[in-house]
Amino acid sequence: MIETPYLLFLGDAPDSLAAKVAQGIRDWRPENAIGQFRMEGCKADLKLPDLDLVDAKARGAKTLVVGVANRGGVISPAWKKVLVAALEEGFDLASGLHNLLRNEPDLAAVAEATGRTLHDVRIPTVAYPIATGKKRSGKRCLAVGTDCSVGKMYTALAMDREMKARGLKSSFRATGQTGILITGEGVPLDAVIADFMAGAVEWLTPDNDDDHWDMIEGQGSLFHVSYSGVTMALVHGGQPDALVLSHEPTRPHMRGLPDYQLPSLEDLRDVALTLARVANPKAQVVGISVNTAAMGEDEALSCLEGIEKRMGLPTVDPFRQGAGRLVDALDAI
Amino acid sequence: MIETPYLLFLGDAPDSLAAKVAQGIRDWRPENAIGQFRMEGCKADLKLPDLDLVDAKARGAKTLVVGVANRGGVISPAWKKVLVAALEEGFDLASGLHNLLRNEPDLAAVAEATGRTLHDVRIPTVAYPIATGKKRSGKRCLAVGTDCSVGKMYTALAMDREMKARGLKSSFRATGQTGILITGEGVPLDAVIADFMAGAVEWLTPDNDDDHWDMIEGQGSLFHVSYSGVTMALVHGGQPDALVLSHEPTRPHMRGLPDYQLPSLEDLRDVALTLARVANPKAQVVGISVNTAAMGEDEALSCLEGIEKRMGLPTVDPFRQGAGRLVDALDAI
Numbered sequence: 080m081i082e083t084p085y086l087l088f089l090g091d092a093p094d095s096l097a098a099k100v101a102q103g104i105r106d107w108r109p110e111n112a113i114g115q116f117r118m119e120g121c122k123a124d125l126k127l128p129d130l131d132l133v134d135a136k137a138r139g140a141k142t143l144v145v146g147v148a149n150r151g152g153v154i155s156p157a158w159k160k161v162l163v164a165a166l167e168e169g170f171d172l173a174s175g176l177h178n179l180l181r182n183e184p185d186l187a188a189v190a191e192a193t194g195r196t197l198h199d200v201r202i203p204t205v206a207y208p209i210a211t212g213k214k215r216s217g218k219r220c221l222a223v224g225t226d227c228s229v230g231k232m233y234t235a236l237a238m239d240r241e242m243k244a245r246g247l248k249s250s251f252r253a254t255g256q257t258g259i260l261i262t263g264e265g266v267p268l269d270a271v272i273a274d275f276m277a278g279a280v281e282w283l284t285p286d287n288d289d290d291h292w293d294m295i296e297g298q299g300s301l302f303h304v305s306y307s308g309v310t311m312a313l314v315h316g317g318q319p320d321a322l323v324l325s326h327e328p329t330r331p332h333m334r335g336l337p338d339y340q341l342p343s344l345e346d347l348r349d350v351a352l353t354l355a356r357v358a359n360p361k362a363q364v365v366g367i368s369v370n371t372a373a374m375g376e377d378e379a380l381s382c383l384e385g386i387e388k389r390m391g392l393p394t395v396d397p398f399r400q401g402a403g404r405l406v407d408a409l410d411a412i
Numbered sequence: 413m414i415e416t417p418y419l420l421f422l423g424d425a426p427d428s429l430a431a432k433v434a435q436g437i438r439d440w441r442p443e444n445a446i447g448q449f450r451m452e453g454c455k456a457d458l459k460l461p462d463l464d465l466v467d468a469k470a471r472g473a474k475t476l477v478v479g480v481a482n483r484g485g486v487i488s489p490a491w492k493k494v495l496v497a498a499l500e501e502g503f504d505l506a507s508g509l510h511n512l513l514r515n516e517p518d519l520a521a522v523a524e525a526t527g528r529t530l531h532d533v534r535i536p537t538v539a540y541p542i543a544t545g546k547k548r549s550g551k552r553c554l555a556v557g558t559d560c561s562v563g564k565m566y567t568a569l570a571m572d573r574e575m576k577a578r579g580l581k582s583s584f585r586a587t588g589q590t591g592i593l594i595t596g597e598g599v600p601l602d603a604v605i606a607d608f609m610a611g612a613v614e615w616l617t618p619d620n621d622d623d624h625w626d627m628i629e630g631q632g633s634l635f636h637v638s639y640s641g642v643t644m645a646l647v648h649g650g651q652p653d654a655l656v657l658s659h660e661p662t663r664p665h666m667r668g669l670p671d672y673q674l675p676s677l678e679d680l681r682d683v684a685l686t687l688a689r690v691a692n693p694k695a696q697v698v699g700i701s702v703n704t705a706a707m708g709e710d711e712a713l714s715c716l717e718g719i720e721k722r723m724g725l726p727t728v729d730p731f732r733q734g735a736g737r738l739v740d741a742l743d744a745i
Contacts, residue, residue: 212669272603272605273601273645274602274638305544307648307690308641311634316637338545339545350686
């Protein structure tokens with residue numbers, strides 16, 4: 080568990096896309112984002128107070144989060160100066176970079192000397208159990224995609240926010256690096272040892288109040304041959320009551336797999352439901368979330384309407400329209 | 413790759429079941445089994461020559477394989493003496509125990525000093541790639557089970573043996589500890605990091621002659637919630653042309669999961685075929701392998717006949733009847 084709130088380190092981000100992780104934290108957990116730390120030449124701006132380490136510490140920040148990705152995932156010498164100073168100032172550090180904080184001898188030595196913690200969220204720190212498949216109390220929702228990177232995390236976060244706005248009980252359960260940094264905890268599922276994947280998901284979504292929903296962050300796709308095993312572990316370990324189908328209608332082929340076409344939403348529905356019912360016979364598909372970012376407003380609305388008519392399920396782009404209708408659909412089960 | 417042939421270490425095995433791994437090597441790769449090494453009190457006997465280290469070395473043995481499991485997977489002090497002597501004598505060591513050879517300081521030190529290799533086959537030693545899904549040349553067969561431990565490995569080994577007996581091109585591709593020790597190579601799939609599972613299977617079953625078959629060792633079950641992600645990676649990474657359904661008809665519930673019933677063979681066929689066709693649109697179910705070990709001869713034959721009639725597919729127990737009809741079925745595709 081990463082201590083909050085955060086000071087968001089944007090470094091020398093060349094553009095706002097490079098600060099996507101920080102943007103995610105700011106959008107979804109503004110209460111965790113005390114301020115931003117930008118170095119000279121930084122082109123990203125989250126419209127948060129620019130704070131130095133001392134100011135941020137005085138305002139209560141506990142962890143400096145590396146909210147920026149640079150080419151190659153390397154921790155540059157220019158960043159090092161700030162990261163070391165942050166440890167000296169009493170901050171923990173958290174990062175989702177491929178290049179691990181703990182593998183930098185200077186950071187490791189200073190963290191040791193100052194008693195601070197380095198959080199590399201790509202690396203599991205828990206000895207997860209083998210899944211037992213035992214029915215758990217509480218309810219769970221999982222977004223499954225026709226492909227990778229179609230908006231499954233966004234959908235879960237938007238549904239979680241809407242639930243909370245309605246005063247309903249909900250927890251976003253992170254299964255990837257960005258999600259873990261946003262919430263401060265979770266399971267880096269793609270880095271877990273094969274035998275323990277489903278057990279890690281069970282661990283992440285334990286028994287809960289009968290009216291509590293876990294909004295589980297999806298990963299990969301049952302139809303993406305590189306990562307489908309990870310998705311399978313989510314479907315069986317998560318034993319979801321509700322599935323949301325996620326789709327990006329303009330994608331020409333499966334991400335990274337030029338020879339593979341996307342499945343239809345019908346195929347996704349049938350396969351996901353069949354597999355989900357192995358772990359939870361009451362599993363239902365409750366709605367569809369479509370990422371229409373590549374479309375204009377009219378085209379997007381007409382696309383959503385067409386899919387809703389065809390599939391007979393509430394169909395929204397949660398970014399354009401909010402997740403209200405998806406949350407309504409949870410109520411019905 | 414573990415150097416063959418082997419001297420099979422049976423230690424102080426309390427019964428023959430404890431020497432199951434050694435038995436597997438002896439049954440399936442007799443040319444790899446030069447002899448057995450039994451300590452005082454050993455109750456297992458593979459009917460191989462009892463050789464001491466010097467004799468075995470003189471006959472060409474390269475590796476001492478720990479072919480015995482004891483309670484807790486621990487490497488006992490009594491074994492240590494033999495293992496150290498084997499290293500000194502010029503043997504490599506290989507083991508599938510949970511307790512790793514490399515984690516024993518004395519074995520590690522002697523291996524280092526003598527320049528010998530410790531093979532812990534539960535631990536991946538290769539940096540497997542992410543799966544690309546690219547179509548590979550050659551053909552592949554995968555057994556998928558209604559449950560774990562229903563005879564998938566046995567089926568693949570029996571088919572491989574039958575292929576070779578007919579002069580056809582075939583390779584057994586090991587994905588588990590016993591299979592790896594039997595053949596001397598393979599991928600310990602349940603110990604691979606989630607993101608690389610399917611890539612490891614692609615790596616294991618590369619491009620090959622058009623008339624060559626890989627007989628891929630199956631793992632878990634698409635319907636076993638603890639391990640289904642591993643099975644999924646086999647189905648998508650292996651891109652099988654042929655699937656064999658494996659089943660044990662007397663099992664009361666899924667192995668280790670008392671609340672879960674086994675799926676029907678029809679459900680397994682439909683789910684496995686749908687998923688396999690994502691990676692290989694030509695995938696077919698060619699036959700059924702039934703483990704009838706718990707039945708008498710008449711009951712077994714009647715069970716096989718009933719399934720064959722119901723499913724319309726060649727149905728055999730490869731242990732009772734050989735794998736000939738399954739190999740016949742491969743010819744047809």
